[in-house]
Amino acid sequence: MNECATATRPAPIGVMWKTVSEDCNLACDYCYYSRVGGKIGPKINRIDSEILEKFIREYMELSNGQASFAWQGGEPLLAGLDFFKEVVSLQAKYAPSNTNISNAIQTNGMLLNREWAHFFKTYNFLVGVSIDGPKEIQDSRRVTRSGNGSYDRVMKGIQTLRDTNVDFNILTVIHEGNVQRAAELMEFYHKEGFRYVQFIPCMDFRAQEVHKSPRYLITPEEYGQFLCDAFDVWYNDGNPTMSIRFFDNVLSVYLQQEAEICTHRSICPTTIVLEQNGDAYPCDFYIHDTYKIGNVGTSSLQDILGDLVYKNFLGKKPKLPQKCMSCEYLNLCHGGCPRNRTWSENDDFVDVDYFCKSYIQIYDYAHERMNTLAKKIRRQQFVSAGHQLPGRNEPCICGSGKKYKKCCGA
Numbered sequence: 001m002n003e004c005a006t007a008t009r010p011a012p013i014g015v016m017w018k019t020v021s022e023d024c025n026l027a028c029d030y031c032y033y034s035r036v037g038g039k040i041g042p043k044i045n046r047i048d049s050e051i052l053e054k055f056i057r058e059y060m061e062l063s064n065g066q067a068s069f070a071w072q073g074g075e076p077l078l079a080g081l082d083f084f085k086e087v088v089s090l091q092a093k094y095a096p097s098n099t100n101i102s103n104a105i106q107t108n109g110m111l112l113n114r115e116w117a118h119f120f121k122t123y124n125f126l127v128g129v130s131i132d133g134p135k136e137i138q139d140s141r142r143v144t145r146s147g148n149g150s151y152d153r154v155m156k157g158i159q160t161l162r163d164t165n166v167d168f169n170i171l172t173v174i175h176e177g178n179v180q181r182a183a184e185l186m187e188f189y190h191k192e193g194f195r196y197v198q199f200i201p202c203m204d205f206r207a208q209e210v211h212k213s214p215r216y217l218i219t220p221e222e223y224g225q226f227l228c229d230a231f232d233v234w235y236n237d238g239n240p241t242m243s244i245r246f247f248d249n250v251l252s253v254y255l256q257q258e259a260e261i262c263t264h265r266s267i268c269p270t271t272i273v274l275e276q277n278g279d280a281y282p283c284d285f286y287i288h289d290t291y292k293i294g295n296v297g298t299s300s301l302q303d304i305l306g307d308l309v310y311k312n313f314l315g316k317k318p319k320l321p322q323k324c325m326s327c328e329y330l331n332l333c334h335g336g337c338p339r340n341r342t343w344s345e346n347d348d349f350v351d352v353d354y355f356c357k358s359y360i361q362i363y364d365y366a367h368e369r370m371n372t373l374a375k376k377i378r379r380q381q382f383v384s385a386g387h388q389l390p391g392r393n394e395p396c397i398c399g400s401g402k403k404y405k406k407c408c409g410a
């Protein structure tokens with residue numbers, strides 16, 4: 001982490017801001033924040049303007065050409081359009097020239113309208129909309145405080161994004177109500193034309209304290225089967241037509257690239273997660289006093305990034321359980337997420353990621369088809385770069401040193 005506090009920082013720093021703390025206009029029954037029951041207080045707890053400006057100024061100084069903001073909640077749209085207008089104007093004010101600024105926002109979709117859509121289009125926001133599946137699934141758990149379903153309103157909001165050509169993706173929380181229904185979900189995405197989808201297994205919020213073992217609403221076996229069923233549809237006889245983040249990541253490793261999901265990279269990315277009051281943490285899963293690395297209203301960003309707690313946090317992911325060290329899928333999985341492992345009190349013993357079995361199941365199941373697909377993509381890329389494919393006995397295009405016919409040509 002020291003490097004991050006210097007001009008020679010190797011990787012961009014991502015920022016995720018809990019824009020309005022736990023304020024939300026839904027009361028999804030599985031949500032950590034649902035303890036407040038879809039509460040919107042008399043005043044929205046949004047980020048203070050002074051803290052916002054101080055942070056953006058300091059962050060831009062360290063941005064090194066790339067500034068990435070993710071806005072989350074509760075429900076971030078409750079902060080209001082004027083707040084986000086202030087955000088983009090501060091970003092423009094403090095960004096050094098030639099800085100690539102990206103903004104992503106995760107919303108429950110309830111407040112999306114033409115005004116928001118125009119704003120997102122104008123400032124090139126990537127919008128993530130949470131939807132758990134067709135109406136019956138969505139309305140059973142993603143409900144308002146009075147218990148009404150949210151499906152119709154969310155789909156109307158999505159339509160405004162479509163009408164305005166806003167880039168958006170879908171986030172589906174996987175829980176007891178949809179984990180057995182992968183094919184149905186995939187059909188739903190297809191029917192609605194949702195091209196970019198990611199799955200998030202639902203954590204049991206009663207066990208979210210960071211020192212406790214992970215607990216989820218679905219078992220590793222259920223999630224593994226879910227992924228296999230979804231994969232069958234996604235693969236589409238070697239012609240995937242939609243992006244499912246998990247499968248895209250696996251495929252990218254088959255194509256000799258690194259996964260982009262933090263869970264399946266070798267180290268946790270350099271991210272600062274900020275609570276609405278400016279308290280800073282290294283990850284969304286580690287929002288706890290033990291992992292607090294400062295407050296952006298009172299500490300300098302350099303101090304926060306150099307905090308010892310941050311260094312200790314970054315040391316967790318590479319501390320792999322024995323089973324991972326000898327796992328044939330280590331290059332795909334990298335031991336999953338440290339939050340999903342079980343740690344002994346002094347962190348000297350660690351057990352595998354809660355979803356280890358799910359990962360092994362899907363990696364086993366998908367291997368042959370992923371391999372075939374990766375070869376096909378390599379051949380296509382080679383040809384579209386203007387090269388001619390080699391003869392069967394010539395060296396392979398992927399640089400493996402094998403004969404083409406026994407490698408990408410097979």
Ligand code: SF4
Nearest residue numbers: 262263268283337338
């Ligand atoms: S702890 Fe887990 S969720 Fe957090 S950055 Fe690391 S891999 Fe990602």
Ligand code: SF4
Nearest residue numbers: 323324327333335356
């Ligand atoms: S699949 Fe399991 S054993 Fe293998 S690297 Fe991942 S968590 Fe470790």
